[in-house]
Amino acid sequence: MGDAGPGSAAGPAEDGLLSRMALNDNKAGMEGLDREKINKIILEASKGSRFYENELKKERQVNQRVEKMLQQKGRVAEEHLRTAQVQVDKMISELERSRELSRVIVHVDMDAFYAAVEMRDRPELKDQPMAVGSMSMLSTSNYHARRFGVRAAMPGFIAKKLCPNLVIVPLNFDKYKAVSSQVREVFSDYDQNFLPMSLDEAYLDITAHLEMRRNWPECQRSYRLPEAGEKEESLSPVLFDESPGTTSSFQDPPGRVEVFGTTAEEAVREMRFRIEHKTSLTASAGIAPNMMLAKVCSDKNKPNGQYRIPPERREVMDFILDLPVRKVPGIGKVTEKMLAALGINCCSQLGQKMALLSLLFSETSWHHFLQISLGLGSTHIVRNSERKSMSTERTFGEMSVAEEQLTLCKELCEDLAQELLKEGLKGKTVTLKVKNVKFEVKTRALTLPYSVSSANEIYTSARDLLRAELDHVSPEPLRLRLMGVRVSGFASVDEKRPQQRSIMGFLQLQQAELAGGGAKDFTSLHTDSVLTHSPPCTSAPVSLMPHPLTCPVCFKDMETSDLTAFNMHIDECLKCSAAQKGDEGSLSGSRVLETVTAGELQPAGEKDKPGDVSVTSGVCGHTPLVCPVCGQMQETADLTTFNHHVDECLNHNVLLELRETGIQTVHEGTVSTHTLTWFPNTQDTRSSPPPPSKKAKAAAPKNTIDRFFR
């Protein structure tokens, strides 16, 4: 290796390289490390490799961007700045007017998640530096390892050079998923609509929970620590010597009762307490009026701690004042470098130079910066946002034989097709991604005039793209180290939305509404594996089960609240209905109504939910016809008129959630015991396919492969 280590007389590119490759200690547990020593080891381990060469190249590109930006800055006149400042000020006052501080948003992040799970399961690892991953790449490391500079996204072989005693444990996703679902059970008690960001991280809006919590008796906020012998795993992993946050609750004496208060801090402390007792793992949390701040806060007292920004403008601005821009989600190493070149390192400087930024950056970018400088962020957690693409990729040792590459491409398409099938997705754009042995990444895409999802269809496009790439380098071989296939351009919600929504979605949402949004069910508290409420609540349990249960087929109120019995009744009713109907000619277009499960019921006639609707009408062939929405008997026997009434009723009275799973087309003559007949409203034009877009008409003939590789 060369002798141009950090601090030596390296050229500008090499100095710059350090910012890309050097230790990123912007992570909990990595403060006060000997950066120079660590960087020297990293550099020596990397230098001369193809990866290093490619990083050097990328660094030069970033440096050029910075150069260009500084040249632009040199051309900015005072007059331009004054005009820009007027625009910025106007925007600030608009943003200030819309500032929302009433939501209580929480970001929860499990501490060193994968590593913590492995340490929990293998106590001998607790006192050693360890990381999860492989010699190629580490996913995370424990806090002992972080002291050596070992961190996530670092190749294992370099980590070993930093810390020769490092134990590398392979990834075990099934295990992490299982733990994650335990954690999510706890989350859902505070916000049923929490937004998971990954296995170990989620956003919650606990505003509604706090409102209810204010009136809860103490018993509902109390947890008794298990007696000796009650616990399976008695100790939490020793992850942290000096946690800035709370001490481990496992140190508390068994049998003691922990009572939590009604404030946001107390609710979050309780949540973390329950997570720890359920999983033996600790979590950190941030509480703030918006998602951006909550995310930054959760890192503040990591590990095993929490931090809250009170919902006041002054508090928010104080917090933002010295916050390094790199701590803000969305600002990575490149943006950090660009801003640093302008003398901007913390968020308050961002605000001071906003006029300049508005002249040098795109509108999207500077608007984002402006929001950050004001401590603004999203106050509403949007779940179920539509997936935009799906892909699969594989890294391997050098592969240069075309036949092997085509075979691999086919395998990738098959894998991808299976995943698409699981989610019922079809897309128009197929993208091939290749990374050559020099770490150069290329993507080649082809947009078709129709949507594809099968392995063969995807492969047809991917193969053409790969062949074009092979031709492009011919007669040299294509030397690859990664290949991936992606499908995107899925039909939008409007296009793929079934004509009518599932009645199950209808029931589910009504149930959620009934529960008060994020309501805490007494019984759910007892599902925690270790904790129990103590003293036991004596007040009557809040039942979330709507009464009476009404059969959606015969519309009779049931005397039972037992779901199995209720489902059996529906099955019988459906059989009877199918037998009575005889003529199944009108069945095409029917929908399947799955057996009802807990949490999907609604009381008959519950209807005063405003909003947009289009719902599968659960109507059987019985007469008289009874509207399942308003519960009223209809005078007509004409199904079109009846369906029209149901549609009208739904359109005006209910708010629904689309729930597509479980909706299937029932083919003629295949009425199962779980099938409700639905008579499609022939007047309804909502299912008409959208007119072909201009691009669809234009795309096909133009997007020839040749165009990509001139």
Next chain:
DNA sequence: GGGGGAAGGACCA
């Protein structure tokens, strides 16, 4: 000039 596809890149966990 606007819309949209392609390609590449930043960023995230």
Next chain:
DNA sequence: TTCCTGGTCCTTCCCCC
């Protein structure tokens, strides 16, 4: 000896209408 995977969003370039 060895530097991931899967996703979203943004920017830039280019073509076509």
